[in-house]
Amino acid sequence: MALTTTQQRLPSRGKGKKSTEFDNNKLFAWIWIAPAAIFALIFLVYPTVQTIIWSFQNGDSTKFVGLKNYATIFTSSNLLEVLKNNIFWLFLATAGTVILGLIIAVLADRVRAESVLKATIFIPMALSFVAASVIWGFVYAYQPPGQTQIGLLNAIVTAFGGQPQGWLSDSPGNDIALMVIYVWMWTGFCMVILSAALKGVPTEILEAARCDGAGEIRIFLRIIVPMISPTILVVTTTMVINVLKIFDVVYTLTGGNFHTNVVAMEFYNQLFNNGLGNFGLGSALAVLLLLAIIPVMIVNVRRFRAQEARR
């Protein structure tokens, strides 16, 4: 294939805009994106459409039942609890990872052992959720009062004369216990990305603010946060998506018992652990996740368009 362009386009650079576009065979570009597009169509677009259709059908997908599955979700107290848990997760776990990640990134920026600190915070990211669950089993383990506590938290509690707690079985605290695991794992991810953005904040601006007598907290809130807000959005979006899909921690530590069930866990139960299964109900749960994500998607598409326009 002769792909070389014979035309020479003079660089029409104005105002630092990257304006290089090469004339070439339009078909050729499609060849480059075809594999990705095919994968996306088969594995992501098609299943999404299929799932939406199933969500309006009965348990074995033989007839349409309208909105019955959705009605079931919003009337069953069990499923409402699942939704409620997911919403708790969405706000607390997202806020926890992003805020802690931001704080640690800012702190790490000011200490000499920056790379050591970052590595320490990042290590849990390299662990599987399953490994993390085992690790936290050693933190949350419970033995009846009077016996030796092999869980770190209960050992501390009893050493101070308290009663051992069932951290993973006592609702509603057990939800928080699970979220702590998630935050422990994903804060490193947020920290690294936010830290990279922090490096882009010009030192001069910070120094000028300090000379004008601005306190560190004020500088953080009024200068650093606004300047890296696009990256904060990216990180927050990633976390929202992750948390909405939260599954592994719940699956391995409580299996959704003790009032810790979440949508993805219930979805899994409906489809795989429920005798013949209920495709309709499971699909409706999945569609709810998708709907919850749409506002986030709109914000991101807008950001992407703004970025394109600047280019």
Added chain:
Amino acid sequence: MSTVNPVEPGKVATIDLASTSGRSVTRKTTLKPRQRVLRILNSGIVTLIVVILAVVWSVPTLGLLVSSFRPGDLVQNSGWWSGLTLPWRFTLDDYQQVLTAQGMGRSFLNSLIIAIPGTILPVLVAAFAAYAFAWMKFPGRDWIFIVIVGLLVVPIQITLIPILQLFTSVNLTGSYLAIWLAHTAYGLPFSVYLLRNFFGELPADLFESAHIDGASHTRIFFRLVLPLSVPALASLIIFQFMWVWNDLLVALVVLGGNPASTPMTVTIANMVNSTTSNSNFQVLASAAFVSAILPLIIFFALQRYFVRGILAGSVKG
């Protein structure tokens, strides 16, 4: 006009790092004594907070590490921290048990078989697409890109059943090929997103001169874009490898119950679920650590590229 020279762009890519690492050194503000005391006090507090954070973050992992070397009866009857006091009683029995008796060795191998193509395939496919999105002009380019990035937010759960049916209809369920394809698809949106951002950041001048010299897109992609993007590619590879290696859900669904091809995450999860008492606790510790070792090695080996890659892909938000 200059010829395409891979060395020259390398310089361009490192400038950022050099200028950012020196930033704290260039402070030359004159401070009043009181301010200086405050600043020293502040940095003391900051250091203290940082040390506390690092310790808190490490304690759970440390507990696992210590437990994995302790004899089973001790793990069940005493806290891991008591194992740190003399006399030490450490053992490798649990590791031996995990790697042999429980079929973990096979699972480790399965995880590798799944994770390596599950990492290379999506990065490669995404790199082609990302290049086209960044440097080619064709009808519908932005629209298609938006859809693919939008797919980043599709919950994997939504796709599982249709994919499972699709695989079953072509007899792929339970095979390695099925899970490779699945991970390629699931890794694609993020990979395209990250790489497109990075490719788009490359200096336009390079492409202009390369094109004027008559270099084709294929040549530019392999000789210019890929070498220039090593940091981004490395970071993406680490991310993708970690995700595939740590994946539980996709493996559970796509591989079904096929014991011959289950990865470590599934095997460990099964051990956890089948353990009602603490009878297998110490084995779980070793198993979890075995599963964590490889991602840790890869992370430490490529950490600098990792940070660099993220810097390049995300800073210009």
